[in-house]
Amino acid sequence: MNVVPPPQTVGELKAKDYASDQEVRWCPGCGDYAILKAVQKTCADLALEPEKTVFVSGIGCAARFPYYMSTYGFHTIHGRAPAVATGVKLANPELDVWVIGGDGDMLSIGGNHLLHALRRNVDLKILLFNNEIYGLTKGQYSPTSRIGTRSPSTPGGSLDAPVSATLYALGAGARFVARGVDTQQKQLPEVLKRAHGHKGASFVEVFQNCIVYNDGAFDHFTARDVAEEMQIFVEHGRPLVFGKNRDKGLRVTPGKLALEVVELGAEGPEAAGVLRHDETDQMLATLLAGLQPPLPVAIGVLYCNPGPSYEHQVVGDRPVEPVRGDIDALLRRGHTWTVA
Amino acid sequence: MEGSSVLTPPRQELESAVVRFAGDSGDGMQLTGSQFTLATALAGNDLATFPDFPAEIRAPVGTTYGVSAFQINFGARTIRTAGDALDVLVAMNPAALKVNRADVKPGALIIVDSGAFNAKNFAKAHYEADPLADGSLDAYRVLKVDMSSATEKAVEGHGLSKKEALRCKNMWALGLIYWMFGRDRQPTVDWLETKFGKTPELANANIAALNAGHAYGETAELPTGVRTYSVPAAKLPAGLYRNVTGTEALAWGLVAGCELAGLPMTFCSYPITPASQLLHSLAALKSYGVTTFQAEDEIAAACAAIGASYAGSLGVTSSSGPGIALKTEALGLAISVELPLVVVNSQRGGPSTGLPTKTEQSDLFQAVWGRNGDAPLAVLASRSPHDCFEVAIEAVRLATKYMTPVILLTDGYLANAAEPWRIPSFADYAPFPVSFREDPEGFQPFLRDPETLARVWARPGTPGLMHRIGGIEKDYDSGNISYDPANHQRMTDTRADKIAGIARDIPAQTVEQGSEGGRLAVVGWGSTYGPISRAVANLRNAGQDVSHVHLRHIWPLPVNLGELLAGYDKVLVPEMNHGQLVKLLRAEFLLPAQGLSKVSGKPFKIVELETAIRAALEG
Numbered sequence: 035m036n037v038v039p040p041p042q043t044v045g046e047l048k049a050k051d052y053a054s055d056q057e058v059r060w061c062p063g064c065g066d067y068a069i070l071k072a073v074q075k076t077c078a079d080l081a082l083e084p085e086k087t088v089f090v091s092g093i094g095c096a097a098r099f100p101y102y103m104s105t106y107g108f109h110t111i112h113g114r115a116p117a118v119a120t121g122v123k124l125a126n127p128e129l130d131v132w133v134i135g136g137d138g139d140m141l142s143i144g145g146n147h148l149l150h151a152l153r154r155n156v157d158l159k160i161l162l163f164n165n166e167i168y169g170l171t172k173g174q175y176s177p178t179s180r181i182g183t184r185s186p187s188t189p190g191g192s193l194d195a196p197v198s199a200t201l202y203a204l205g206a207g208a209r210f211v212a213r214g215v216d217t218q219q220k221q222l223p224e225v226l227k228r229a230h231g232h233k234g235a236s237f238v239e240v241f242q243n244c245i246v247y248n249d250g251a252f253d254h255f256t257a258r259d260v261a262e263e264m265q266i267f268v269e270h271g272r273p274l275v276f277g278k279n280r281d282k283g284l285r286v287t288p289g290k291l292a293l294e295v296v297e298l299g300a301e302g303p304e305a306a307g308v309l310r311h312d313e314t315d316q317m318l319a320t321l322l323a324g325l326q327p328p329l330p331v332a333i334g335v336l337y338c339n340p341g342p343s344y345e346h347q348v349v350g351d352r353p354v355e356p357v358r359g360d361i362d363a364l365l366r367r368g369h370t371w372t373v374a
Numbered sequence: 375m376e377g378s379s380v381l382t383p384p385r386q387e388l389e390s391a392v393v394r395f396a397g398d399s400g401d402g403m404q405l406t407g408s409q410f411t412l413a414t415a416l417a418g419n420d421l422a423t424f425p426d427f428p429a430e431i432r433a434p435v436g437t438t439y440g441v442s443a444f445q446i447n448f449g450a451r452t453i454r455t456a457g458d459a460l461d462v463l464v465a466m467n468p469a470a471l472k473v474n475r476a477d478v479k480p481g482a483l484i485i486v487d488s489g490a491f492n493a494k495n496f497a498k499a500h501y502e503a504d505p506l507a508d509g510s511l512d513a514y515r516v517l518k519v520d521m522s523s524a525t526e527k528a529v530e531g532h533g534l535s536k537k538e539a540l541r542c543k544n545m546w547a548l549g550l551i552y553w554m555f556g557r558d559r560q561p562t563v564d565w566l567e568t569k570f571g572k573t574p575e576l577a578n579a580n581i582a583a584l585n586a587g588h589a590y591g592e593t594a595e596l597p598t599g600v601r602t603y604s605v606p607a608a609k610l611p612a613g614l615y616r617n618v619t620g621t622e623a624l625a626w627g628l629v630a631g632c633e634l635a636g637l638p639m640t641f642c643s644y645p646i647t648p649a650s651q652l653l654h655s656l657a658a659l660k661s662y663g664v665t666t667f668q669a670e671d672e673i674a675a676a677c678a679a680i681g682a683s684y685a686g687s688l689g690v691t692s693s694s695g696p697g698i699a700l701k702t703e704a705l706g707l708a709i710s711v712e713l714p715l716v717v718v719n720s721q722r723g724g725p726s727t728g729l730p731t732k733t734e735q736s737d738l739f740q741a742v743w744g745r746n747g748d749a750p751l752a753v754l755a756s757r758s759p760h761d762c763f764e765v766a767i768e769a770v771r772l773a774t775k776y777m778t779p780v781i782l783l784t785d786g787y788l789a790n791a792a793e794p795w796r797i798p799s800f801a802d803y804a805p806f807p808v809s810f811r812e813d814p815e816g817f818q819p820f821l822r823d824p825e826t827l828a829r830v831w832a833r834p835g836t837p838g839l840m841h842r843i844g845g846i847e848k849d850y851d852s853g854n855i856s857y858d859p860a861n862h863q864r865m866t867d868t869r870a871d872k873i874a875g876i877a878r879d880i881p882a883q884t885v886e887q888g889s890e891g892g893r894l895a896v897v898g899w900g901s902t903y904g905p906i907s908r909a910v911a912n913l914r915n916a917g918q919d920v921s922h923v924h925l926r927h928i929w930p931l932p933v934n935l936g937e938l939l940a941g942y943d944k945v946l947v948p949e950m951n952h953g954q955l956v957k958l959l960r961a962e963f964l965l966p967a968q969g970l971s972k973v974s975g976k977p978f979k980i981v982e983l984e985t986a987i988r989a990a991l992e993g
Contacts, residue, residue: 054842056842056854056855084840085834085835085836085837085838085839085840086834086835087834088685088834090681100842100844101842101844101855103842104840105840106834106840106841106842107841107842107843107844108681108684108711108842108843108844109842109843109844109845109846110677110680110707110844110845111677111703111704111706111707111845114673114674114677114704117669117670117673117674117675117677117678117681118677118678118680118681118684119681120667120669120674120678120681121640121642121667121677121678121679121680121681121682121683121684121685121689122681122682122684122685122834123681123685124640124665124667124678124681124682124687125638125640125665125681125682125683125684125685125686125687125689126685126686126687126833126834126835128835129685129834129835146670146671146674147670147673147674147677149670150669150670150674348665348667349665353685353686353835354638354640354663354665354687355638355663356632356633356636356637356638356663357638357661357662357663358633359629359633359659359661359662359663361626361629361630361633361662361800362799362800362801364626364629364659364662365616365626365797365798365800366614366616366797368616369412369415369416369561369616369617370614370615370616370797371415371416371418371614371615371616372612372613372614372615373418373607373610373611373612373613373615373796374612
């Protein structure tokens, strides 16, 4: 049966209450399992009503996601999930709509739809699972693959420069842009909760390990031994501090519009000129999104600056109801005449 | 003669007349034509119009490719087409004369703005000499009037620049034609006052030009053969009438259909000629439960409409051939997940960009078969502007009853053409309310109605019915993903049977004119209705054994169609394409049907059909 009984009452909810009865068909060890768990935990923590929750996806490994949720789910066609989800939201703004896709789905074939869902600010939670590779078609390079990626379609190494998902989202006018890592089961649900709480389009890039075709692509900042030195988890109002001993921070490079790492002295971050994170500052978000090794990779809510959501402006917050319009009056608008 | 004692000859009575206004695309010919249409309808004539304009918005002034025209056929009898040949051509410049002269009947009237007939405009129209002086128009009656100067003079004192003054030229010409056919100017005066409500000086100047053109006809000494006419009112069935374009009727039909289904409409579209007008019409109908969404592209428009249907609204998308091509994959999704969707295709000349503003019927194959996989859906075609209302309601009915996409074919001609319409009473339409699944007991998303084979429609937001659907093949019994070979066979068969079963739910095919069985059936679909209808009527009046059969349901075909057509010795299928319905009929019924193709971007002329029918009867 493809129908799941309603979960327990609020307060007793567990991640597994949001799992469907379908057998998960990702490769063993795939980062998608961890993200699924984080999303299910988020749903449980927020006590989301399954009947009002819809997961919409396109095509690709990530796009199988809706089958594994006990909510409503729509597995659509390649790249088009943001467009389908926009239609869902226009018809019924009360629904809690999540969009799931990979880097190929959302930035290659569906890049256009992502752009427009973000700039319109449709109230969607858009999760992009970035593994920098095409998985379901067996390992070709993707739009986020780094230059030189060897793949079945690029045996000599890829030539095209990768796109940054978060910089793309910011450029598109997204009002909520965040990052997470598949295996970070503490931070990721917190980021997802923030995304859920944001009215409008929330964009979350999740670094996801593809164990078969691109294993270890993010090890240089996600591996246990380097994570604390190579990541900075940003929090609104807090100093941009990182490192195993919390002894480093980010400050503006004197004389340049760029960020640089500074060692904190005994006087603490402020004395060292370390910035406080202001998630409403799009320029700061852009600088953080652009950080690349050897600088730390920014994780967390990079940007959050709410504005009116599209469907709210179009139809309000209630499902669109048929209006008992006077069809006879409609047909008689304008010039009419009588033939006796 | 002295003073105002100009002799006014009595009006000559005509049964019908064809008038075409032609000028630069910036000359306002479409507005002029639509005002004349309104005045003519109010005078009680039956009528049909044919706006014909270039794809360029403002092509270089004076060029032949920038010519925009509006044709109207009106009469005391039933009017079926916009008319084969012109009784009156109004040509605002040499290019308009050049492009349109061939359509003027010998001996008919050509009115030109001689003020625009100068060396510069001859060169732009590639005339080597003045066509008004070289004898090339000897076969016609020609009225040369310097409308440009007359208009400038008429609007003096209204504070207009020379350029603005010349823009009133179309109203001057309209005034003259109103005089010629005895039309009431008041509706146009009212319209101008509304249109230029914020700029009364423009309203007054245009009214002055209109009146001046009219006065010119009344007072000037006109050449022999230029006179006034009366076209008596047509004997139309009693009732309340209005003019309607195909686009308006379609918009209202969709709204009416959703009302009958008890659903809100989510209309998602991307601008494309000649379909954009439908988006404009529906965008103004929010109070009727219509949400419109101008998507980022054709694909998004189709996908958003599918998303809306998934959420319990009726998703509707609209485009023309190139845009429908882009929506193809999404249509396959709607077929696979079995959601209602109405897809309007205002067909235009193809392939590729083709002839964006010209009409054609060449997307029938695309509609019926143009998808990957075995992907059946229902296809309907409307035959006339007002028929778009009925067909739109039928499209909504079938889409919701059978949980399927329905493609509704119109074309560039229907989208823009207007005709009088006896306004129906909405109470005469039977509602077909949609019932959503709400009972969790025994639910699975692909549970089917045993009769229609339609699956249940379970909206997100309904407690206890949480489920997942997608484009991957589904198990017949559980709706879960299934790659089972026997199951795919069963699901493919079921999808085909569901659409085929619609044939039991649509009216049997009738014969429009003539007998059931006989020597020749002319089978048409879509906007060829008008010319086929008139051609068959003419030949039947001449004693020929010919019948007219016109299809509304293209797929599935009516159940009795094969048997009906087998009753004729011959079947002729005129189409504005290279032979599509004819192949479909041959394939379905092993019928030796013959095609008649026209792909010039213009509708069939009655005479072309008469010639083909005669040849078929003699052959």
